[in-house]
Amino acid sequence: MKIILVSRSAKEVIKGGIELHDEATVSDLQEAIYARTKKFYPSRQRLTLPLQSGNQGKPVVLSPKKKLVEYCDGNAKTLTVVFKDLGVQVLYSTLFFWEYLGPLIIYPIFYYFPVYKYFGYEGERVIYPVQTYATCYWCLHYFKRIMETFFVHRFSHATSPLSNVFRNCAYYWTFGTYVAYHVNHPLYTPVSDLQMKIGFGFGLICQVSNFYCHLILRNLRSSDGNGGYQIPRGFLFNIVTCANYTTEIYQWLGFNIATQTIAGYVFLVVATLIMTNWALAKHRRLKKLFDGKDGRPRYPRRWVILPPFI
DSSP states (O other), rough: EEEEEEEETTTTTSOOEEEOOOTTHHHHHHHHHHHSSSSOOOGGGEEEOOOOTTSSSSSBBOOOSSBGGSSSTTTTTTTEEEEEEOEOOOOOOHHHHHHHHHHHHHHHHHSSSSSSGGGTTTTOOOOOHHHHHHHHHHHHHHHHHHHHHHHOOSSSSSEEEEHHHHHHHHHHHHHHHHHHHHHHTTTTTOOOOOHHHHHHHHHHHHHHHHHHHHHHHHHSSSTTTTOOOOOOOOOGGGGGHHHHHHHHHHHHHHHHHHHHHHHHHHHHHHHHHHHHHHHHHHHHHHHHOSSOTTOOBBBOOBBOOSTOOE
């Protein structure tokens, strides 16, 4: 079988194409491309079928485990494949580690060190109990996230573009600085003791629930990240599609009830919008995959992310 490899502009990527045996898989093709180029390692490659003329839909992405003949028409011995360079890749564990490490380090700096003198506040800073508990809560959350990255999460895709490291770090590190500055500010006014206990108590329950949701999602995949999409079941997943996002949002709501700053609520709103977008996309995907046809189970009726609103 001959594979003609072209770019999205229809320019031939490897002159003369690549010859492979008839039972070759897409993964074999990726390895052959890497052997010929030495730059485009498999995780850097995105291989699709060419779009037919006049077709405005999305191209079919080639699955590494499938045989190339499955993408051929009839008994064709030649297959044209569109190649896209995804750029330099990093492991997802690397991406998550760096994005979570920033807030974990930055926040305590505002609590422990006299940084506010550089912002014009020379007086002695009074540290309230809520600020101490907030620092512990914040650090617990991001330490938990890092530990989950290495010991709980199983990724269906092994790598992510390097550019995502800078984008994600900018998001987490900036908000970490923004929230830490306001919660630990010398002019900060604490909430009542009862409100603080309610907020942190509710938030801690949500943190534990979030961890349990991640364990449920972990068991849907094998140790190598495979397993495809499955219907998550158990605990809050029986009523909410993305219970992991739900508990993530509510744990930050608890933090903000206890600390009560504009910066914290801005962070909560932005994070909620982002996770809601992810949740809606996942909900649509699961409903499409599990449509109750041809022996497939039907996806149960559930809230998407935030009962009783979404």
